[in-house]
Amino acid sequence: MSKGKILVTGGAGYIGSHTTVELQNAGYDVVIVDNLSNSNADMINGIERITGTRPAFYQVDCNDKEAMKDVFAKESGIKGIIHFAASKAVGESVQKPLMYYRNNLDSLMTLMELMPENGVEGIVFSSSCTVYGQPDILPVDETAPIKPALSPYGNTKQINEEIIRDAIYSGVPYKAIILRYFNPIGAHPTAEIGELPNGVPQNLVPFVTQTAMGIRKELSVFGDDYDTPDGSCIRDYINVVDLAKAHVIAVDRMLTNKSEEKVEIFNLGTGRGVSVLELINAFEAATGVKLNYKIVGRREGDIEKVWANPDRANNVLGWVAKENLEDTLASAWKWQEKLRRDGIM
Ligand code: NAD
Ligand code: WQD
Numbered sequence: 001m002s003k004g005k006i007l008v009t010g011g012a013g014y015i016g017s018h019t020t021v022e023l024q025n026a027g028y029d030v031v032i033v034d035n036l037s038n039s040n041a042d043m044i045n046g047i048e049r050i051t052g053t054r055p056a057f058y059q060v061d062c063n064d065k066e067a068m069k070d071v072f073a074k075e076s077g078i079k080g081i082i083h084f085a086a087s088k089a090v091g092e093s094v095q096k097p098l099m100y101y102r103n104n105l106d107s108l109m110t111l112m113e114l115m116p117e118n119g120v121e122g123i124v125f126s127s128s129c130t131v132y133g134q135p136d137i138l139p140v141d142e143t144a145p146i147k148p149a150l151s152p153y154g155n156t157k158q159i160n161e162e163i164i165r166d167a168i169y170s171g172v173p174y175k176a177i178i179l180r181y182f183n184p185i186g187a188h189p190t191a192e193i194g195e196l197p198n199g200v201p202q203n204l205v206p207f208v209t210q211t212a213m214g215i216r217k218e219l220s221v222f223g224d225d226y227d228t229p230d231g232s233c234i235r236d237y238i239n240v241v242d243l244a245k246a247h248v249i250a251v252d253r254m255l256t257n258k259s260e261e262k263v264e265i266f267n268l269g270t271g272r273g274v275s276v277l278e279l280i281n282a283f284e285a286a287t288g289v290k291l292n293y294k295i296v297g298r299r300e301g302d303i304e305k306v307w308a309n310p311d312r313a314n315n316v317l318g319w320v321a322k323e324n325l326e327d328t329l330a331s332a333w334k335w336q337e338k339l340r341r342d343g344i345m
Contacts, residue, residue: 010084194335269308
């Protein structure tokens, strides 16, 4: 029997597609709304190949209130929303701030306006460790202060969190869970779904796999003079399937009234900091592929080091990141190899 219907905005994207698979595996019916601005409808086929079930899919912009009303009318009984849909390229957000504010703020507000009249009980929101900036205390927990955003993209996440808190405190008839992701990487072990970077990847792991494939000549390591053991920056790289599973637990929690507060915040990370050079070594060890890289200057705006204190998610949600870095990097490589086999890149 179905556990209920969940609307996944941005469900054709990287984290949304993996989460749809885990929701279906857990017994939920999924309705995806995605305008395909940063994804491909083939992801829906990939989801179906993994789970044997095709999620309902609407190519709709979630800023389009009338079109969203139609989705709610056609898909009656949506109990919860996971809101992934957003523009996420940090550099592009500096070039096109209004586009980022419009897309990332309007979409959330449109959904929140439609929730009460459609009886939706809760929303899970994709936030980011970017809200912490460079934390004063590491590992960083959810009580750490929010630092001034370094980009319009980062600012949209901070403002989105405030919008959610203000609405919840005003007494709206639904709950919210804010999930602050650290650095999601890897792909589904079947290589049926994964990350599809648009143009030259800005994120480390897609750049690593594309360099290993020969699509990029060499990887630039942005700085080896940071105050870290090997001088390169440290992040908390979290397997995307582990991350997806946390969303299922968050939805279960909201819909079964286990939430202690009407709005809750959880860090989703491994608790382990990994440097850029360590990640390169782990990739080479996991895949046997030698990576061409050189050390270059620092990238403007980079945080020196950040990794999660995931105790709250571990203890309250009962969720733990299980996959190790090597297997996760091997899954990213398997996905890159599949993109090559399929002639995509
Ligand atoms: P993604 O770009 O792969 O997925 C986002 C999806 O949303 C895409 O399929 C895109 O087509 C869709 N979309 C964007 N605007 C839309 C709109 N107005 N209406 C309908 N669909 C729309 O990105 P992702 O990596 O899967 O990220 C998902 C969420 O997680 C985003 O909110 C992102 O900011 C957040 N996040 C991502 C990371 C990361 O490193 N990937 C880290 C922290 C937070
Ligand atoms: C990781 C590390 C780079 C590319 C970004 C967003 C953040 C969040 C996650 C959504 C850094 C180094 C990278 C390269 C390199 N997204 N690097 N060579 O910087 O943690 O955060 O994605 O919310 O908001 O800013 O991730 O993957 O870009 O970089 O040396 O070609 O890899 O300097 O240390 P980051 P990243």
